[in-house]
Amino acid sequence: MDFQYNDEQKLLADSVERWLREKYSFETWRKLVATEQGFAPANWAEMAELGWLGVAVPEGMGGLGGGAVEQMIIMEGLGWGLVAEPYLWTAVVGKSLLELAGNPAQQALLAGLAEGKLQLAFAFAEPQARYDLHDVATTAKADGAGFMLSGKKIVVGNAATADWLVVVARTSGDQRDKSGISLFLVAANAPGVQRRDYRTVDHRRASDVTFDGVTLGADDVLGPKDAALPIVEEVADRAMAAMCAEAVGCMTVLHRDTLAYTKQRKQFGRAIADFQVLQHRMVDMMIALEQAKTMAIVANLKLGAAPKERARAVAAAKVQIGRSGRFVGQQAVQLHGGMGMSDELPVGHYMKRLMIIDTLFGSADHHQKRFASM
Amino acid sequence: MNLDYSADDEKFRAEVRGFVRANLPPAIAAKVATLEHLAKDDYVAWQKILHRQGWVAPNWPREYGGTGWTPTQRYIFDEECCLADAPHLSPFGLSMVGPVIYTFATPEQKAKYLPRILASDDWWCQGYSEPGSGSDLASLKTRAESDGDHYVVNGHKIWTTQAHFANMMFCLVRTDPAAKPQEGISFILIDMATPGITVRPIVTIDEGHSINEVFLDNVRVPKANLIGKEGRGWTYAKFLLGNERTGIAAVADSKRRVLRLKELARGELCDGRPLIDDGTFRDKLAAVEIDLMSLEYTNLRVLADEQGGRGPGPEASMLKIKGSEIQQTINELAVEALGYYASPYEMPQPGSNLPPLGPANARGLVGTHLYLRAATIYGGSNEIQRNVIAKMVLGL
Numbered sequence: 117m118d119f120q121y122n123d124e125q126k127l128l129a130d131s132v133e134r135w136l137r138e139k140y141s142f143e144t145w146r147k148l149v150a151t152e153q154g155f156a157p158a159n160w161a162e163m164a165e166l167g168w169l170g171v172a173v174p175e176g177m178g179g180l181g182g183g184a185v186e187q188m189i190i191m192e193g194l195g196w197g198l199v200a201e202p203y204l205w206t207a208v209v210g211k212s213l214l215e216l217a218g219n220p221a222q223q224a225l226l227a228g229l230a231e232g233k234l235q236l237a238f239a240f241a242e243p244q245a246r247y248d249l250h251d252v253a254t255t256a257k258a259d260g261a262g263f264m265l266s267g268k269k270i271v272v273g274n275a276a277t278a279d280w281l282v283v284v285a286r287t288s289g290d291q292r293d294k295s296g297i298s299l300f301l302v303a304a305n306a307p308g309v310q311r312r313d314y315r316t317v318d319h320r321r322a323s324d325v326t327f328d329g330v331t332l333g334a335d336d337v338l339g340p341k342d343a344a345l346p347i348v349e350e351v352a353d354r355a356m357a358a359m360c361a362e363a364v365g366c367m368t369v370l371h372r373d374t375l376a377y378t379k380q381r382k383q384f385g386r387a388i389a390d391f392q393v394l395q396h397r398m399v400d401m402m403i404a405l406e407q408a409k410t411m412a413i414v415a416n417l418k419l420g421a422a423p424k425e426r427a428r429a430v431a432a433a434k435v436q437i438g439r440s441g442r443f444v445g446q447q448a449v450q451l452h453g454g455m456g457m458s459d460e461l462p463v464g465h466y467m468k469r470l471m472i473i474d475t476l477f478g479s480a481d482h483h484q485k486r487f488a489s490m
Numbered sequence: 491m492n493l494d495y496s497a498d499d500e501k502f503r504a505e506v507r508g509f510v511r512a513n514l515p516p517a518i519a520a521k522v523a524t525l526e527h528l529a530k531d532d533y534v535a536w537q538k539i540l541h542r543q544g545w546v547a548p549n550w551p552r553e554y555g556g557t558g559w560t561p562t563q564r565y566i567f568d569e570e571c572c573l574a575d576a577p578h579l580s581p582f583g584l585s586m587v588g589p590v591i592y593t594f595a596t597p598e599q600k601a602k603y604l605p606r607i608l609a610s611d612d613w614w615c616q617g618y619s620e621p622g623s624g625s626d627l628a629s630l631k632t633r634a635e636s637d638g639d640h641y642v643v644n645g646h647k648i649w650t651t652q653a654h655f656a657n658m659m660f661c662l663v664r665t666d667p668a669a670k671p672q673e674g675i676s677f678i679l680i681d682m683a684t685p686g687i688t689v690r691p692i693v694t695i696d697e698g699h700s701i702n703e704v705f706l707d708n709v710r711v712p713k714a715n716l717i718g719k720e721g722r723g724w725t726y727a728k729f730l731l732g733n734e735r736t737g738i739a740a741v742a743d744s745k746r747r748v749l750r751l752k753e754l755a756r757g758e759l760c761d762g763r764p765l766i767d768d769g770t771f772r773d774k775l776a777a778v779e780i781d782l783m784s785l786e787y788t789n790l791r792v793l794a795d796e797q798g799g800r801g802p803g804p805e806a807s808m809l810k811i812k813g814s815e816i817q818q819t820i821n822e823l824a825v826e827a828l829g830y831y832a833s834p835y836e837m838p839q840p841g842s843n844l845p846p847l848g849p850a851n852a853r854g855l856v857g858t859h860l861y862l863r864a865a866t867i868y869g870g871s872n873e874i875q876r877n878v879i880a881k882m883v884l885g886l
Contacts, residue, residue, distance in 0.1 A: 453867055459697060
């Protein structure tokens with residue numbers, strides 16, 4: 117076993133840290149998330165320049181051919197910086213969908229993705245489905261040589277910026293059948309695609325997207341028709357592993373800031389960090405963070421394992437990250453006292469990001485049940 | 491021993507329920523039900539309705555305008571108001587400064603302020619916490635210097651709830667910098683229209699505005715606004731904090747939220763079935779309901795002691811600790827029940843006819859969950875409450 121980064125990975129981690137320090141202060145973040153788009157296209161271009169967007173795109177497809185560890189390093193950094201740029205949706209989820217399911221023509225999009233010229237969104241969640249990836253009411257019915265897409269997807273991250281939406285739709289079977297599910301690559305501006313855009317509680321952007329008889333060609337199918345669920349599950353696992361790393365970044369900042377605050381905040385004539393009850397709390401926060409850190413590594417390194425082993429590791433990590441994230445986030449606010457309740461401090465914003473990470477692709481409870489069933 | 495409410499209590503409950511149903515404006519109840527922020531006018535409207543009925547100050551002695559109800563009846567009244575989605579009355583006049591005034595103030599001060607509190611003609615806020623004085627309130631630094639028949643007040647108060655609604659503030663100030671921390675503090679009443687007062691909003695993590703900073707810059711306060719004796723402010727402040735215990739556990743509010751949570755969970759799906767039938771969710775719901783049931787009867791037991799003349803002592807800290815933790819747990823469960831619809835967080839645009847994103851009150855539930863992180867911080871953090879019990883109850 118080896119839990120160390122190699123030399124190239126260390127360089128990447130350093131470059132991520134340097135970029136965040138120089139370009140992404142909390143004050144910069146505040147201004148950025150208040151803009152209509154919610155992130156800076158200039159930052160996106162820099163991420164492309166730095167090779168982050170294509171870090172895990174195969175070398176033959178315009179990327180650097182890195183793997184889960186490289187992506188984990190970047191995602192952890194994005195967690196430290198609370199980075200609002202839609203890296204997860206395009207460079208992790210969109211990239212994985214094209215890579216795992218795309219035909220050569222579809223995979224050709226990866227080069228543009230790595231160059232920062234292309235944004236993607238993944239339209240999978242539905243109002244009735246909660247966190248079940250196979251609960252799909254959106255239908256793509258055979259229509260001549262192609263399909264007619266109808267249905268509603270909710271809380272689709274990055275939909276407003278995306279050039280392409282990858283849509284999970286049912287091509288056969290009943291709403292909760294595990295077979296009969298297909299993926300479609302849909303142009304975001306295709307006739308019949310309607311978005312309702314909004315801001316989320318963690319200041320990101322998402323949309324409810326309605327497909328009202330969208331006409332698709334036979335070559336718009338992404339991956340195997342009727343049998344795409346395993347791909348959806350693998351991509352979800354990759355997304356969760358990436359988010360686990362992001363959550364570790366968030367928790368690291370919260371723990372560090374809480375330690376710093378309690379050391380300088382004086383009450384009753386001494387720093388409140390002197391009080392044993394608060395010391396023990398911060399120790400418990402550290403333990404929660406370390407457990408999360410470990411499981412983020414486990415999840416990412418198991419992404420290449422057999423589906424069952426991969427799924428088990430990712431489910432376990434998502435549970436650990438959900439529980440750790442809640443505890444660290446809430447206790448960071450608590451130990452900051454009234455200051456922790458202020459919108460002007462970073463602490464509440466990190467807590468909210470951790471809260472949303474717990475919902476994305478399924479909460480701790482959901483994945484605990486999934487783990488128990490495996 | 492007997493766990494039943496008496497026949498008189500049940501009769502009283504029916505009377506309260508009938509009155510609230512007939513008189514609570516539906517538009518206000520609807521806002522409370524969907525967890526919207528209320529306007530000052532909404533609060534005042536409901537307070538005036540209760541005032542006309544003579545029910546606005548159940549915790550006051552009869553001679554000053556109280557109702558003469560038993561603690562149990564007061565509890566029933568709170569519960570009925572809460573279940574009907576009546577707004578929480580602002581506690582700063584009715585529960586906090588009012589009792590200090592009728593207990594420690596001069597006859598002139600009583601005549602001047604008490605009727606205006608009852609009629610909701612004054613809106614009060616509490617000038618206690620300062621940037622350097624939170625849990626350690628006695629270290630407060632706001633100075634009041636004597637200048638003829640006035641004090642000149644300089645300082646900085648923080649976390650001042652509803653200061654932007656208030657026209658009056660009761661304020662702890664240091665009148666004797668040389669005395670021991672607790673002994674140099676006085677309790678004064680400040681008209682918020684006095685020159686030199688600046689109220690600055692603090693936006694909280696739910697993106698709402700209910701708390702403020704208050705800057706006091708050479709604010710001239712008549713000495714006639716001193717309550718009791720100079721230098722005794724700490725005693726009055728402690729009296730104030732110890733006085734109102736009926737509502738501290740927030741049992742009525744939590745019971746209502748459990749009911750609403752069940753409604754939500756019946757409408758949401760999990761594994762293709764109603765969420766309320768999901769084993770994991772049911773276990774968590776049952777756990778918090780049991781905790782709440784224990785707290786409800788513990789609260790009633792404390793009230794019964796109070797009725798028997800044994801006032802609630804520092805044990806009341808227990809009600810605050812459990813009450814706030816239960817509030818947080820229930821609201822967290824509500825956010826979990828929302829699934830992906832815990833994410834969208836935009837205020838509905840005025841005049842918009844777009845349907846809500848997800849369940850109608852989703853944004854309110856998320857906002858309430860976030861704001862309630864403060865429940866274990868405000869009013870003496872739960873860490874401080876545990877210290878109080880350790881010291882005062884366990885003698886440690």
